[in-house]
Amino acid sequence: MPRVFRHRLRVRYGECDPQGVVFNANYLAYFDVILTEFWREAIGDYMAMIEEHGADMVVAESRIGFRSPAAFDDELDFELRVARLGTTALTCHIDARVGDRLVIEGEMRHVFIDPATKGKRPMPDEIRSGLDPYVAPELQTAAG
Amino acid sequence: MPRVFRHRLRVRYGECDPQGVVFNANYLAYFDVILTEFWREAIGDYMAMIEEHGADMVVAESRIGFRSPAAFDDELDFELRVARLGTTALTCHIDARVGDRLVIEGEMRHVFIDPATKGKRPMPDEIRSGLDPYVAPELQTAAG
Amino acid sequence: MPRVFRHRLRVRYGECDPQGVVFNANYLAYFDVILTEFWREAIGDYMAMIEEHGADMVVAESRIGFRSPAAFDDELDFELRVARLGTTALTCHIDARVGDRLVIEGEMRHVFIDPATKGKRPMPDEIRSGLDPYVAPELQTAAG
Amino acid sequence: MPRVFRHRLRVRYGECDPQGVVFNANYLAYFDVILTEFWREAIGDYMAMIEEHGADMVVAESRIGFRSPAAFDDELDFELRVARLGTTALTCHIDARVGDRLVIEGEMRHVFIDPATKGKRPMPDEIRSGLDPYVAPELQTAAG
Numbered sequence: 187m188p189r190v191f192r193h194r195l196r197v198r199y200g201e202c203d204p205q206g207v208v209f210n211a212n213y214l215a216y217f218d219v220i221l222t223e224f225w226r227e228a229i230g231d232y233m234a235m236i237e238e239h240g241a242d243m244v245v246a247e248s249r250i251g252f253r254s255p256a257a258f259d260d261e262l263d264f265e266l267r268v269a270r271l272g273t274t275a276l277t278c279h280i281d282a283r284v285g286d287r288l289v290i291e292g293e294m295r296h297v298f299i300d301p302a303t304k305g306k307r308p309m310p311d312e313i314r315s316g317l318d319p320y321v322a323p324e325l326q327t328a329a330g
Numbered sequence: 331m332p333r334v335f336r337h338r339l340r341v342r343y344g345e346c347d348p349q350g351v352v353f354n355a356n357y358l359a360y361f362d363v364i365l366t367e368f369w370r371e372a373i374g375d376y377m378a379m380i381e382e383h384g385a386d387m388v389v390a391e392s393r394i395g396f397r398s399p400a401a402f403d404d405e406l407d408f409e410l411r412v413a414r415l416g417t418t419a420l421t422c423h424i425d426a427r428v429g430d431r432l433v434i435e436g437e438m439r440h441v442f443i444d445p446a447t448k449g450k451r452p453m454p455d456e457i458r459s460g461l462d463p464y465v466a467p468e469l470q471t472a473a474g
Numbered sequence: 475m476p477r478v479f480r481h482r483l484r485v486r487y488g489e490c491d492p493q494g495v496v497f498n499a500n501y502l503a504y505f506d507v508i509l510t511e512f513w514r515e516a517i518g519d520y521m522a523m524i525e526e527h528g529a530d531m532v533v534a535e536s537r538i539g540f541r542s543p544a545a546f547d548d549e550l551d552f553e554l555r556v557a558r559l560g561t562t563a564l565t566c567h568i569d570a571r572v573g574d575r576l577v578i579e580g581e582m583r584h585v586f587i588d589p590a591t592k593g594k595r596p597m598p599d600e601i602r603s604g605l606d607p608y609v610a611p612e613l614q615t616a617a618g
Numbered sequence: 619m620p621r622v623f624r625h626r627l628r629v630r631y632g633e634c635d636p637q638g639v640v641f642n643a644n645y646l647a648y649f650d651v652i653l654t655e656f657w658r659e660a661i662g663d664y665m666a667m668i669e670e671h672g673a674d675m676v677v678a679e680s681r682i683g684f685r686s687p688a689a690f691d692d693e694l695d696f697e698l699r700v701a702r703l704g705t706t707a708l709t710c711h712i713d714a715r716v717g718d719r720l721v722i723e724g725e726m727r728h729v730f731i732d733p734a735t736k737g738k739r740p741m742p743d744e745i746r747s748g749l750d751p752y753v754a755p756e757l758q759t760a761a762g
Binding site for chain 2: 491
């Protein structure tokens with residue numbers, strides 16, 4: 187069974203807009219927090235990776251489907267699964283629920299780069315083996 | 331020739347992250363500003379639409395491809411084209427350049443709702459005719 | 475002994491600027507989170523207060539002294555003390571440390587209003603008695 | 619007559635909170651934009667200063683008085699005056715109006731540092747002479 191990374195965030199007042207719900211751009215900011223915490227569980231300290239492995243990541247693509255709204259003080263339960271582990275790229279599928287209700291689902295694709303040259307580089311093996319348990323086979327086709 | 335909506339935003343210091351470039355979530359916030367200004371040009375005041383037409387919009391889907399970074403004080407030149415005018419939905423294609431260099435390209439799909447019931451409703455005719463000149467035929471297939 | 479409210483927040487990547495430290499405006503956003511959580515401990519649900527007591531709060535004044543920087547992934551330990559409980563106003567003193575190092579200290583003054591008229595109104599008695607244990611006598615003079 | 623720096627910002631939807639008004643922390647973000655634009659008028663490019671003069675600035679203190687709310691799409695007219703030019707510190711007084719109505723007034727105190735050591739250093743003379751025309755004598759006492 188593939189692992190699923192789970193993390194909860196409580197919606198802050200300043201993250202909501204005049205419609206009383208989370209402003210759409212803040213979901214991308216949440217995704218970044220989820221990825222940071224996922225990294226801590228799967229790999230360890232993000233900054234240490236850059237120094238030890240000579241590898242950094244940049245965002246290549248994001249996609250969000252907005253299914254229902256979340257409001258101030260709601261607790262968002264995020265789930266992250268690895269949709270695709272490529273040679274130089276990592277695609278994560280992330281969704282969030284308030285209770286049983288789906289709020290958003292989306293994807294972030296990151297590319298590994300050499301911090302010095304900013305050029306693409308293969309994902310370090312140790313990182314690949316840390317991410318591998320989270321690969322969800324059913325998402326592979328969709329992520330292409 | 332279809333119309334293209336153009337708008338320039340200067341990158342604010344607080345919108346940039348420790349890599350020295352615009353934090354990815356802020357591009358969705360920029361998209362929202364671009365849509366506000368596009369609306370002003372194509373339709374008029376957004377709030378007036380809600381009251382006059384009994385129609386509001388909610389974001390249904392967003393997608394961003396990150397092509398190259400933008401830094402503090404850069405001037406981002408945005409272009410918006412209507413990729414699809416459906417019965418209840420509007421898909422806009424947005425890209426941004428610094429000079430000639432493509433920084434991002436993406437899409438936002440909005441759905442028209444009845445502000446009272448929050449249910450989907452057809453796009454009002456006057457709004458459709460305001461948006462129609464911006465429909466870019468070459469984007470139709472991609473947006474599906 | 476007056477009570478002190480304590481809460482920890484971890485610095486998010488997108489909250490940091492190109493100097494690699496928390497962008498100054500985000501401390502005001504943190505203060506808002508701290509006040510929300512303080513309210514939950516001292517009074518209960520903020521939204522319930524508005525409905526039950528016919529009282530809302532608006533920010534009247536903020537002040538922050540920036541003592542040292544905080545960086546991505548740092549854990550900020552906030553402490554909140556009530557500096558002054560007036561008839562219609564509440565002044566909270568908030569500071570934050572990373573370990574033993576003082577990062578910021580500041581104040582937020584809120585005024586109680588009637589949500590209908592938006593005019594000032596006295597603080598409800600039940601709220602006053604919830605806040606009273608957190609009044610720090612040594613801060614009274616400074617807050618004036 | 620001392621010079622006053624003026625700049626207009628239009629309130630973005632995502633900058634407003636569920637009360638329908640600008641979320642308080644965003645005023646500090648606006649202050650940062652105003653200071654950037656003030657710098658462009660008074661001194662020139664901020665990044666060039668760092669390289670040419672070996673001087674950077676960090677925020678030491680901020681204060682905001684919230685007088686009345688501003689809403690989505692409002693145009694905020696900012697005015698900046700130099701309240702105090704010290705040896706190592708610069709205090710700017712900033713206020714904002716919507717039409718004739720005062721929305722906020724506040725202050726930002728910055729300290730000049732050596733970018734290498736992060737220690738305080740005197741303000742470079744060329745910068746002082748660029749800022750001098752904006753010193754407002756009537757604010758001197760208040761800023762202390």
